[in-house]
Amino acid sequence: MIVPVWVRHISKPSQEVLQYAVLDDQSNVSFVLQSLCEQLDLQGSPTDLLLTTVQERNVHTPSSRICGLEVLDFNREHAVKLPMLFTRDSIPASRSQIPKASVAQEWEHLHPIADKLMQYEPDVEISLLIGNNCPSIVRPRELVVGKDDDPYGQRSVMGWGIVGKVCKSTNESDKSEAVCNKIVISEAHEHFAFSTKVKEIINPQRIIKVLESDFVGSTRSKSYSVEDKRFLSILENSIVKRADGHYEMPLPLKMERLSLSYNHQLAVKRWHQLLARFKKNPKFLEDYRVFMKDVIDLCAEKVPPDRLKVQDGRINYVPHTRVYHPRKKDQIRVVFDCSAQFDGLP
Secondary structure, eight states, X not given: OEEEEEEEETTXXXXXXXXXXXXXXXXXXXXXXXXXXHHTTOOOEEEEEEEEOSSOSSEEEEEEEEOOEEEEETTSOOEEEOOOEEEESOOOOOGGGSOOHHHHHTSGGGHHHHTTSOXXXXXXXXXXXXXXXXXHHHSOOEEEOOSTTSOEEEEETTEEEEESOOOTTSOTTOOSEEEETXXXXXXXXXXXXXXXXXXXXXXXXXXXXXXXXXXXXXXXXXXXXXXXXXHHHHHHHHOEEOTTSOEEOOOOOSSTTOOOOOOHHHHHHHHHHHHHHHHHOHHHHHHHHHHHHHHHHHTOOOOOGGGTTOOSSOOOOOOEEEEEOSSOTTOEEEEEOTTOOBTTBO
């Protein structure tokens, strides 16, 4: 099932590109050509994938995550925001499966949809593979069928496609290539299309790089200490990807049975100091409020009431303060003081 779609990024809705998209209900993720990302000037965060295909299992493949892409049907009647996609250098697909009005005219039962198909564009790339993680697009909305072995018309929200062996007029002597489900087979060799199982590999080194990006000028030796290796092991074995697409990792504590000081008093004291500064500087208050609103809305989790006064050695309050960018005086950043000491203990 291949359909024409207009592709754009939600940040640049006027920059649209006409492409073909494969609708694959057997793929658990969606893919986009790297060349299309370059055309739209999109850059994603690097990652690695484990691809399982009919040819190989768990193949390590470098990729990037792309978010914010939106597709519209050819007539621009429907727009759907795509889930996160992974980049690939190629999307194996047979252009013979692109629906054409001339093909529909060869089958009597497909005549009603012939005028609903976009004129075939040989220069338009097949740049997207939309998987079952976007069911609103992949789900069939309407079918037009003939005999049991005839090709059938299928409509998605992105338009009509034709599924099956379609060309009656194809020269039967030309059997150098045939399409069989997700496998394109030629006489000389075999080309296997996208896998139906994809798993993203969580790379601890990349996570460390992201964490260290906050510290300008930080350097790291090429070799890892024993503690570094233990930290990497904790991340590698315990990071999980949540349903909302974010990653969750444990605190890499040096001691498993760590007893933290109950520093509620310190946090309250530092908060009162902040309040005094807020009263003296309304702009400081507003900048702080805007920053913390994002933290609270996007990152923070409310502590259950029954945990507010617990003192079991696992509760610690982290005071915070602010810094302004040295070259951008209006750009505030709230810093959480994790090294703050209380009663001589960190």
